[in-house]
Amino acid sequence: MDIASRPAEPVENTQIADAAPPPQAPPVIHREDYLPPAWLIPQVLLDFRLGVDATHVVSTLSVTRNPEGNGTSTLRLNGDQIAPLAVRVDGREVNDWRLDGPDLLVELTGEAHSVEVETAVNPAANSQLMGLYASNGMLCTQCEAEGFRRITFFPDRPDVLSTYSVKMRGDKAQFPVLLANGNCTATGEGEDGTHWAEWHDPWPKPSYLFALVAGDLVANHDTFTTMGGRKVDLNIWVRPGDEDRTQHAMDSLINSMKWDEEAFGREYDLDLFNIVAVSDFNMGAMENKGLNVFNTRYVLADPETATDADYDAVEGVIGHEYFHNWSGNRVTCRDWFQLSLKEGFTVLRDQMFSADMGSAAVKRIEDVRVLRIAQFPEDSGPLAHPIRPDSYQEISNFYTATVYNKGAEVIRMMRTMAGPERFRAGTDLYFARHDGEAATCEDFVKAIEDGAGLDLTQFRLWYSQAGTPQLTVELDHDGARTTLTLTQAVPATPGQPEKQPVPIPLRIALYDRDTGAHSGEQLVVLDKDTGSFTFDGFAKPPVLSINRGFSAPVAIDFARANEDLVFLAAHDDDPFARYEAMQGLVVQYLVAGVSGRLDDAARTEGRAAIGAAFAAVIDDPELDDLMRGELMILPAETYLAEQLLVADPGAIHAEREALKAWLGSECGEGLKALHDRAAAVPYGRDAAARGARKIKTQALTLIAAGDPAEGARRALAQYRAADTMTDRQGALMVLASLDAPERAEALADFHQRYTGNALVIDKWFSLQGSAFHPEVLEHIKALAGHGDFTMTNPNRVRALYMAAASNPVAFHDEGGEGYRMIGELIRKLDPVNPQTAARFVPVLGRWRRIEPVRAALMRAELERIAAVPTLSRDVREQVTKSLG
Ligand code: 0A1
Numbered sequence: 001m002d003i004a005s006r007p008a009e010p011v012e013n014t015q016i017a018d019a020a021p022p023p024q025a026p027p028v029i030h031r032e033d034y035l036p037p038a039w040l041i042p043q044v045l046l047d048f049r050l051g052v053d054a055t056h057v058v059s060t061l062s063v064t065r066n067p068e069g070n071g072t073s074t075l076r077l078n079g080d081q082i083a084p085l086a087v088r089v090d091g092r093e094v095n096d097w098r099l100d101g102p103d104l105l106v107e108l109t110g111e112a113h114s115v116e117v118e119t120a121v122n123p124a125a126n127s128q129l130m131g132l133y134a135s136n137g138m139l140c141t142q143c144e145a146e147g148f149r150r151i152t153f154f155p156d157r158p159d160v161l162s163t164y165s166v167k168m169r170g171d172k173a174q175f176p177v178l179l180a181n182g183n184c185t186a187t188g189e190g191e192d193g194t195h196w197a198e199w200h201d202p203w204p205k206p207s208y209l210f211a212l213v214a215g216d217l218v219a220n221h222d223t224f225t226t227m228g229g230r231k232v233d234l235n236i237w238v239r240p241g242d243e244d245r246t247q248h249a250m251d252s253l254i255n256s257m258k259w260d261e262e263a264f265g266r267e268y269d270l271d272l273f274n275i276v277a278v279s280d281f282n283m284g285a286m287e288n289k290g291l292n293v294f295n296t297r298y299v300l301a302d303p304e305t306a307t308d309a310d311y312d313a314v315e316g317v318i319g320h321e322y323f324h325n326w327s328g329n330r331v332t333c334r335d336w337f338q339l340s341l342k343e344g345f346t347v348l349r350d351q352m353f354s355a356d357m358g359s360a361a362v363k364r365i366e367d368v369r370v371l372r373i374a375q376f377p378e379d380s381g382p383l384a385h386p387i388r389p390d391s392y393q394e395i396s397n398f399y400t401a402t403v404y405n406k407g408a409e410v411i412r413m414m415r416t417m418a419g420p421e422r423f424r425a426g427t428d429l430y431f432a433r434h435d436g437e438a439a440t441c442e443d444f445v446k447a448i449e450d451g452a453g454l455d456l457t458q459f460r461l462w463y464s465q466a467g468t469p470q471l472t473v474e475l476d477h478d479g480a481r482t483t484l485t486l487t488q489a490v491p492a493t494p495g496q497p498e499k500q501p502v503p504i505p506l507r508i509a510l511y512d513r514d515t516g517a518h519s520g521e522q523l524v525v526l527d528k529d530t531g532s533f534t535f536d537g538f539a540k541p542p543v544l545s546i547n548r549g550f551s552a553p554v555a556i557d558f559a560r561a562n563e564d565l566v567f568l569a570a571h572d573d574d575p576f577a578r579y580e581a582m583q584g585l586v587v588q589y590l591v592a593g594v595s596g597r598l599d600d601a602a603r604t605e606g607r608a609a610i611g612a613a614f615a616a617v618i619d620d621p622e623l624d625d626l627m628r629g630e631l632m633i634l635p636a637e638t639y640l641a642e643q644l645l646v647a648d649p650g651a652i653h654a655e656r657e658a659l660k661a662w663l664g665s666e667c668g669e670g671l672k673a674l675h676d677r678a679a680a681v682p683y684g685r686d687a688a689a690r691g692a693r694k695i696k697t698q699a700l701t702l703i704a705a706g707d708p709a710e711g712a713r714r715a716l717a718q719y720r721a722a723d724t725m726t727d728r729q730g731a732l733m734v735l736a737s738l739d740a741p742e743r744a745e746a747l748a749d750f751h752q753r754y755t756g757n758a759l760v761i762d763k764w765f766s767l768q769g770s771a772f773h774p775e776v777l778e779h780i781k782a783l784a785g786h787g788d789f790t791m792t793n794p795n796r797v798r799a800l801y802m803a804a805a806s807n808p809v810a811f812h813d814e815g816g817e818g819y820r821m822i823g824e825l826i827r828k829l830d831p832v833n834p835q836t837a838a839r840f841v842p843v844l845g846r847w848r849r850i851e852p853v854r855a856a857l858m859r860a861e862l863e864r865i866a867a868v869p870t871l872s873r874d875v876r877e878q879v880t881k882s883l884g
C-alpha cells in the first residue's frame with residue numbers, strides 16, 4: 001500500500017486502544033548536558049554504489065581518541081533506520097558490535113583505528129527527504145541536521161570535523177553527472193554501462209555538510225575570480241530544459257561572492273562552487289560545502305514564470321547559502337543549541353546583502369513584516385524559545401523564525417550599538433579566532449565584545465530569554481523640557497516565568513512641530529525596567545520618532561494622536577519610521593474597532609486620518625513606487641491579532657475588509673489613476689518598473705475592495721495584458737477572492753497555460769488556498785483531490801495548505817472546518833514527511849489567544865492528533881507543547 005494512503009487514525013476499538021502502550025514522550029536533550037565527543041574522525045572515505053531503489057555504502061572512518069573526551073572505549077555511531085551489513089575494525093570483520101536503539105556501538109582498544117561499516121539504503125522509499133533520496137529520477141542528499149545517520153553510521157554531531165573523500169559509481173545513462181563536496185579528483189568508466197567519480201573536500205567539516213548528487217543534469221557555467229586571484233568555476237545544475245531560467249541565480253551568486261569580500265572580507269576557498277536545484281526539498285536550500293542543494297523555487301526564475309518577489313527570494317537565498325561558507329562552514333556550530341550562531345548571523349548577512357543590491361528601505365520593511373507575522377506569534381505562544389534554546393526533542397523543530405529572524409535582529413542590535421566599522425572588527429576577530437572550529441554563541445558574543453569594544457554582559461540575556469519585550473512609551477512636555485519615559489517588560493514564556501530587563505537600543509528623533517524638522521538622530525539604550533531621558537529646546541511638545549529602522553525587536557505601546565502619526569507618515573526622514581507611522585495609524589483604528597471602542601465619531605475621525613494619509617501616499621511625487629507600495633500595505637491579520645490578548649479572527653477580518661472597502665471607494669479615483677499610470681510603464685527589471693508592478697496590484701486590490709465589478713474588470717484586463725508573472729499573479733490573486741465570472745476564466749487559463757511547470761502550478765494552488773472567497777473551503781477540498789496535488793512534494797503541500805492555514809477565512813471558519821482540515825493534513829502527512837507535517841502544528845497551537853468557541857475547536861484538533869499512537873517525534877513534540 002502506498003504509504004500516503006495508510007489510514008491515519010487508529011481503529012476505533014476501545015479494547016485495542018486500551019491494550020496499546022501509551023505514546024512515549026521522546027527524550028529531551030538539554031544544552032547544559034553537552035559533552036565533547038569521546039572519539040574524533042579526522043578522515044572519512046565513502047564509497048557509494050548508486051541505485052534509485054538500492055544504494056550500497058561503504059564508509060571507512062579513521063578514528064582517534066579525543067584527548068578531551070571521557071576516555072570510553074566505546075565508539076558510538078549514530079544511525080537512523082539503517083542496519084550494519086558488515087563492520088570491520090583495522091581491516092578485520094568484527095562481530096562484537098551492538099545496537100543501542102538506532103545507534104551502533106563498537107568497542108575499540110587502542111588510540112587510533114580504522115572502522116569500516118557497510119550499509120544499504122533505498123532512496124526511492126525515502127519520502128521524508130532526509131538522508132539519501134530520489135527526486136525525479138536523480139539522487140540527492142539532505143544531511144542537516146541529522147540526516148547523515150540515515151546513510152551510514154557516524155558520530156552525527158556538528159563538533160566532529162572530518163575531511164571527506166567520496167567515490168561513487170552508478171549507471172552512466174541514469175546518472176551522467178556525479179557530484180560531491182570539494183573538487184573532483186578522478187573519473188572513469190566501469191563495467192555494464194557504469195561510470196565513477198572521486199571527489200575530495202580538503203576542508204574539515206561536520207557530517208551535516210556532506211552532500212552527494214547524481215542525475216541527468218545540465219549546468220549554467222561561469223567563473224569568478226576572488227580578491228586573492230583564485231579562479232572559481234561556478235555551476236548551477238538543473239534538469240535539462242530549465243537552464244534558461246538560471247541566469248538570475250548565477251548573477252546573484254557572483255554578486256554574493258563579490259559582496260562578501262567587500263562587506264565582510266570573506267573570500268571563497270575552493271576552485272569549484274556547485275549549486276543543484278531539486279524539486280523535492282523540505283526547506284529552502286542547504287549550504288553543503290562546495291555543493292549547495294536548492295529547492296528549485298530559489299533557483300529558477302524568468303519574467304514569464306517568476307514574480308519580482310520570487311526574483312528577490314532567489315537572490316536572498318543564493319546569498320544566504322553562499323554566506324554560510326564562512327558563517328556556518330568554516331566556523332560551524334558546536335552543537336545544535338548553537339544553531340543561531342550560524343543562522344542568525346547568516347540571515348543578517350543575507351539581509352544586508354539584499355539591502356545593498358536593491359532598496360535598503362524596502363528590504364528593512366519587508367524583513368520586519370516577516371518578523372512580526374512569523375516570529376512575534378511564535379514568541380508569545382506555547383512554542384516560544386530563546387534564540388539559543390535550552391532543550392529540544394527534535395532539532396528539526398528549531399529551524400524557526402526565532403532562531404533565524406530574531407537571531408538576526410539580536411546581532412543587528414550589536415551592530416547598531418557598535419557602529420558598522422567596530423562591528424566589522426568584531427566579525428573579523430570572530431572569523432580569525434574560530435576558523436576551523438565548532439563554536440558557540442558565547443564565542444561569537446565574546447569576539448564582538450573584544451573586537452568591537454562593547455560590554456555585552458547584560459546583552460547576553462537576548463540569547464537566553466524568550467519573549468518579545470514590550471516597551472511602553474510616555475512623552476511629557478513641561479515648559480521647555482521634554483521627558484521620554486520608557487518601561488520594558490519581557491513577558492513570561494514556557495519554562496521562563498521571571499524575566500530580567502534586556503538592553504534595548506532605540507534610534508530616536510524628536511521633530512519640532514513648527515519647523516517639521518529634527519536636530520539629529522540619537523541612540524538611547526534602555527537597560528533597566530524603566531528609564532527617563534530628557535530633551536531641551538522644544539517650545540511645543542515634539543513629535544517622537546522611535547525605534548527608527550526597527551533598531552530593536554520589541555513591541556511598542558505608545559498611545560498617540562492620529563495627527564502625530566499622519567505627520568510622521570508624511571514627513572519622517574527614516575523610511576521605516578514612515579511606514580511604521582502608517583501602520584500605527586491603521587493598527588490603532590482596527591484594534592479599537594474590533595475591541596468595540598470606536599463610536600461613530602471616533603470611526604469617522606480614524607477613517608479620515610487614514611484616508612488623508614493614504615491619499616498623500618498615492619500622490620506624493622517624492623516617493624518611489626517601491627516604497628509607495630510598502631506604505632499601501634495594510635497590517636496583516638495575524639499581526640493585528642497579536643495586539644490583542646484574546647483575538648476574534650472573524651471580527652478582525654471583517655473590520656480590516658471594511659476598511660479596505662472604504663479606502664477603495666474613498667480613494668477610488670486616485671487608485672484608478674495610479675493603476676492606469678502603472679499599467680503604462682513598460683517591462684524592465686529596474687526599480688522604477690518593479691515599483692510600477694508593485695503598486696499596480698496594490699491599487700487593484702483596493703479598487704476591487706471598493707468596487708468589485710470594476711476590480712474584476714480591471715483585474716481581467718491586467719491578467720490578459722500581463723507580460724510578467726508579477727502582473728499575472730497579482731491580477732489572478734485579486735480575481736481569486738472575487739465572486740465574479742472573470743474568476744473561473746482566468747484560473748482555467750492559468751492552469752492550462754502553465755501545465756507541467758511545477759513552480760507555477762504551485763502558485764495556482766496557493767492563490768486559491770489564500771483567497772478570501774466565501775467558498776474557499778470547498779475550493780481547497782476540491783484542490784486536494786486535483787490530479788496535480790500530491791502529498792509527497794513539500795512545495796505542493798505547502799502551496800495549498802500553508803496558504804489555507806494562513807488564510808483567516810479558511811482556517812478560522814466559524815464551524816471549525818479549517819482546523820479539521822489542517823488536523824487531518826497533519827495526521828496524513830506525518831507518516832510521509834514528519835518534518836513538513838510538524839510545520840503545520842503551530843497555527844493550531846495559537847488557541848489560547850483565540851476567542852473561546854474557536855479555541856475549543858482548535859484544541860480538540862490538537863487532541864485528535866495527539867491520540868495517534870504512531871506520531872513522529874517531530875509532530876509529537878509540537879503537539880504536546882501546544883496542548884501543555
Ligand atoms: N541550513 C539551511 C536550512 C536547512 C535546514 C534543514 C534542512 O533539512 C531539510 C534543510 C535546510 C539554511 O539555513 O539554509
Ligand code: ZN
Nearest residue numbers: 320324343346
Ligand atoms: Zn541558513
